[in-house]
Amino acid sequence: MLITHDTRCALDTVVDLVNTAPEDDTTPDGLADVAALENFVRSHEMSDVGALSEFDLSAVRQVRERFAAVFAADDARTAAGLINELVAAAGTTPRLTDHDGYDWHVHYFAPGASVADHLAADCGMALAFFVVAGERERLRRCEAPDCRRAFVDLSRNRSRRYCDSRTCGNRLHVAAYRARRKEAAG
């Protein structure tokens, strides 16, 4: 499937958003305060976002939870229902833009949308296109033990099982190999 620059950005943003959620009671929330949210908005170059408040923070956390459910969905129908709710609640105003030197692409968030609605509309539509293309299964959760991070599998044969952070995937095997060698070397 064709993945344009802006879709790619929206995917990166939604994956990072879902992965800011604390995994359990002992890990910190990646969006612990308004400053963390401001940092998130800046690092993902979200356009047209104004001053942020506690209200924005709690709204974004709610949207984050719903996106997490999309990645955890067992089938396309469940994912579609969740995405429909997210996008409908956000309200959308599709419009063409070529801001900041990017090629023409469509923004979905309504003018003046809150940051939560902005995320729900644009990231929701990016995920919607995966469902439309029959590619929903590319929206994954890492299979490494103790890691349930979200990621989008953009490999040709949809074969990725692990996220690319921490000790997942190949690094799991490398770590096991090194541990064995160390033990053998005594």
Ligand SMILES: [Zn+2]
């Ligand atoms: Zn844009």
Ligand SMILES: [Zn+2]
């Ligand atoms: Zn992982």
